[in-house]
Amino acid sequence: MTTQEALFQYTLRLGDTNLILGQRLSEWTGHGPFLEEDLALTNIALDITGTAKSLLEYAATLEGKGRTEDDLAYFRNDRQYFNAQITEQPNGDYARTIVRQAIIDCFDFYFYTELAKSKDETLAGIAQKSIKEVTYHLRHTSSWVERFGDGTEESHNKAQTAVNELWQYTGELFEMNEVDAILIKEGIAVDLKIVKEKWEKHITELLEKSTLTKPENVFMQTGSRKGIHTEHLAYILAEMQALPRMFPDAKW
Amino acid sequence: MELNKFEDVFEGKLAKNEMVEPKDWMPDNYRKHLIRQISQHAHSEIVGMLPEGNWITRAPSLRSKVVLLAKVQDEGGHGLYLYTAAETLGVSRDELLNNLHTGKAKYSSIFNYPTLTWADIGAVGWLVDGAAIMNQVMLQRTSYGPYARAMVRICKEESFHQRQGFEIMTRLAFGTEDQKAMAQDALNRWWYPTMMMFGPPDAESPNSENAMKWRIKRETNDQLRQKFVNQTVPQVEYLGLTVPDANLKWNEAKKGYDYSEPNWVEFKNVISGNGPCNKERLAARNKAHDEGAWVREAAQAFAKKRKEVYAAA
Ligand SMILES: [Fe+2]
Ligand SMILES: [Fe+2]
Numbered sequence: 361m362t363t364q365e366a367l368f369q370y371t372l373r374l375g376d377t378n379l380i381l382g383q384r385l386s387e388w389t390g391h392g393p394f395l396e397e398d399l400a401l402t403n404i405a406l407d408i409t410g411t412a413k414s415l416l417e418y419a420a421t422l423e424g425k426g427r428t429e430d431d432l433a434y435f436r437n438d439r440q441y442f443n444a445q446i447t448e449q450p451n452g453d454y455a456r457t458i459v460r461q462a463i464i465d466c467f468d469f470y471f472y473t474e475l476a477k478s479k480d481e482t483l484a485g486i487a488q489k490s491i492k493e494v495t496y497h498l499r500h501t502s503s504w505v506e507r508f509g510d511g512t513e514e515s516h517n518k519a520q521t522a523v524n525e526l527w528q529y530t531g532e533l534f535e536m537n538e539v540d541a542i543l544i545k546e547g548i549a550v551d552l553k554i555v556k557e558k559w560e561k562h563i564t565e566l567l568e569k570s571t572l573t574k575p576e577n578v579f580m581q582t583g584s585r586k587g588i589h590t591e592h593l594a595y596i597l598a599e600m601q602a603l604p605r606m607f608p609d610a611k612w
Numbered sequence: 613m614e615l616n617k618f619e620d621v622f623e624g625k626l627a628k629n630e631m632v633e634p635k636d637w638m639p640d641n642y643r644k645h646l647i648r649q650i651s652q653h654a655h656s657e658i659v660g661m662l663p664e665g666n667w668i669t670r671a672p673s674l675r676s677k678v679v680l681l682a683k684v685q686d687e688g689g690h691g692l693y694l695y696t697a698a699e700t701l702g703v704s705r706d707e708l709l710n711n712l713h714t715g716k717a718k719y720s721s722i723f724n725y726p727t728l729t730w731a732d733i734g735a736v737g738w739l740v741d742g743a744a745i746m747n748q749v750m751l752q753r754t755s756y757g758p759y760a761r762a763m764v765r766i767c768k769e770e771s772f773h774q775r776q777g778f779e780i781m782t783r784l785a786f787g788t789e790d791q792k793a794m795a796q797d798a799l800n801r802w803w804y805p806t807m808m809m810f811g812p813p814d815a816e817s818p819n820s821e822n823a824m825k826w827r828i829k830r831e832t833n834d835q836l837r838q839k840f841v842n843q844t845v846p847q848v849e850y851l852g853l854t855v856p857d858a859n860l861k862w863n864e865a866k867k868g869y870d871y872s873e874p875n876w877v878e879f880k881n882v883i884s885g886n887g888p889c890n891k892e893r894l895a896a897r898n899k900a901h902d903e904g905a906w907v908r909e910a911a912q913a914f915a916k917k918r919k920e921v922y923a924a925a
């Protein structure tokens with residue numbers, strides 16, 4: 361694998377993760393628990409989808425086969441998607457959406473902070489813009505994890521269930537393969553061991569503060585680095601891609 | 613001061629085109645009229661999020677997805693400014709939402725029509741936001757300060773929405789045959805419902821004298837409808853589409869188009885709950901609100917606990 365190929369794979373992975381997460385979050389738009397929160401979550405969806413767009417645009421350039429960001433988003437199958445499995449998990453109740461988002465926001469905060477130092481200027485630029493947004497997202501979702509954890513018995517139970525069920529998808533976030541190895545050597549990619557340490561500490565403190573219990577000895581799911589997903593992704597893509605695939609010659 | 617002195621001050625402000633502010637004295641019927649109008653507008657904004665939100669997950673390009681997300685977010689923001697403006701008149705948002713959810717309050721009937729294809733997202737932005745601007749532009753100078761200020765922001769954003777909607781239509785109308793057919797179909801379905809947005813014909817809806825005096829209305833329903841047709845027909849022509857009205861014809865004498873009236877029986881039906889999506893829209897609003905109850909309760913319980921902690925410290 362050349363550095364260029366690795367960079368394409370890496371950017372695609374980041375783009376896919378943002379795209380699928382944005383897709384899930386936007387399912388809430390118009391249906392949130394109250395107006396201010398509907399707007400806040402839609403805003404997070406908007407930021408994340410915007411980041412996905414920038415990343416896939418760059419991936420298309422790196423690939424150099426004349427494909428666009430839309431070709432990448434709309435004309436790949438689930439086996440060619442590399443988003444982390446946690447992003448494709450159903451929204452469930454609001455606690456589940458918030459816990460999923462807090463886990464990812466916390467990861468993104470440390471990840472993009474590292475990526476901003478990348479020797480690849482485009483990735484570093486995207487990361488710098490993203491940090492500002494993620495800082496706000498993390499503050500928002502953390503405050504809700506606290507409210508749920510230490511709010512009512514019902515909200516506490518819902519949040520704890522979400523933590524318990526989603527935890528099995530957190531291991532994947534830190535997996536590294538050949539792509540990472542090649543790019544870390546070049547000073548382009550982030551060493552996820554560094555992110556993992558900071559993430560663990562932060563999320564442990566957040567759960568503690570929220571009177572929630574951190575699951576121990578959880579068996580971690582794996583697969584997305586190889587394009588293997590849970591059953592949910594194919595449905596997300598079927599919905600998202602329907603129109604461009606129905607009219608493949610059309611420009612929108 | 614006696615009551616008629618208060619009234620003199622109020623009338624004086626209207627006469628001098630000054631703003632009435634929340635702390636000012638105002639007649640009861642003025643307050644009631646405003647609460648009804650502002651809250652109906654707020655409800656329309658948040659119910660309007662539903663037909664448009666319907667296509668966010670299926671937007672056919674990443675750019676159009678981002679633009680649509682931002683648009684629907686704007687509509688929610690409009691709802692928020694307007695509920696806030698209504699609250700300055702002494703009603704609570706809970707009360708207003710309750711009226712919406714129980715079907716007591718009205719919202720714009722246009723949102724009881726379905727968005728069946730992607731072209732509908734273009735048509736809604738272009739025609740529905742376009743008609744809304746025409747109805748609302750005068751409200752930027754309406755007599756009640758908080759309402760007027762909310763409308764300044766809202767109208768600015770609605771103009772963006774209209775341009776974005778027209779851009780979607782342009783791409784479709786100049787695209788493949790399938791896309792063009794999709795655009796024409798959307799125009800066919802949205803033309804008359806949009807014309808209904810200006811309200812019943814003047815003959816059946818005598819313009820309230822108060823609405824004019826309070827600077828809530830400046831032109832009649834038929835005048836606004838005519839203006840909309842005159843503005844929109846050239847845009848339809850530019851797109852190479854056809855207005856679904858065999859009677860549409862330029863009338864040199866009135867310097868405007870002659871056009872067919874929308875079906876007012878359908879209008880009354882949709883208003884009274886029999887539109888294609890009335891029940892779904894209300895059900896979606898109720899579901900979101902009911903399922904959000906434990907979230908709002910958790911936030912309150914948490915805030916209360918924290919307050920107690922601070923009080924003890
Ligand atoms: Fe509006
Ligand atoms: Fe609006």
Ligand SMILES: [Fe+2]
Pocket residue numbers: 687741769770773
């Ligand atoms: Fe709008």
